[in-house]
Amino acid sequence: MKSLLIWGTGDQGLVTLDAAIEMNCYAKIDFLMIKEKHNCKITGYQIYDEDEINLDVLLDSYHEVIVATGDNQVREEKIKQVIRRGVKLATIIHPTAVISRMAVVEIGTTILPNALINAKAHIGTGCIVNTGSIIEHGCTICDYVNVSPNAAIVGNCKIGRKTWMGIGSVVIHNIEIGENVIVGAGSVVIKDIPSNMTVVGIPAKTI
Incomplete structure (x- = not known):
């Protein structure tokens, strides 16, 4: 079985850990703090500090790495560091998520419990699709988007890079x-x- 490094020890790191455990494909899971973000104590796991380690050596010592922060900008920066070093990005998908065989989910993305991704949807690199969210048929979710819990994006929509969809938000079709x-x-x-x-x-207006 593989080893996984979760880069991020905030709330997103915690839910990513839960999904990774449920996937039952990692023999070893450790954490690396994100120095720009709040960190919490996650008991029972090795946690490394960015300022105290050689990043190249640490990343190379794991089979896969997932960046776990809800901050789209920071997540993009860290993922690009992983890619530049030639380390494999993980794709974390909770087993209760429902994903069409005709959908595409790119690397570095995390999909949490009870999310639904329907036929011909395309989820980009480094996205977060949170608990209970719905991505309907034909939607394109570009890189580094964060879809909050219970958000619903109806058919044939496009969500641009690094957009944040708030909890319970709804996007109608097209x-x-x-x-x-x-x-x-x-x-x-x-x-x-x-x-x-x-x-x-409701309806959404610019502020």
Whole structure:
């Protein structure tokens, strides 16, 4: 069985650990703190400090690495470091997630319990698809997107790079959301959203 290094010891690291354990394919799981982010104590596991280790040596000593932080920008930066070093990125998928055989999930992505990814959906590199979220048929979720719990993205939508979909948010069919957008919790998106916007409400409006 393989070894896994989870790069991140915050809340995302904890839920990533839970999913990795349930996959039952890792004999060894350790952690590496992200120095830019809050860290919590995760008992029973080896936790390394970025400032106290040789990163090249540590990353090379594991079969796979997953970056676990909800911060899209930091997650992208750390994943690019892993890729530059030629280390294999893990893809963590909780066994209760339902993923169509016709869907594509790229490397470095984490999919948490009871998420649904339907036919011909494409999930990019380094995404987080959180608990109970729905990605319907034909949707494109670009790299480093964070889809919060119970968000629902209906058919044939496109969500741009590093966009954050708030908890319980909804996107109706055939919508395109740009890059670096924040969609507030519970918002309902009924029209296209350009890049670098924050939208909230029902229907969602720019603030």
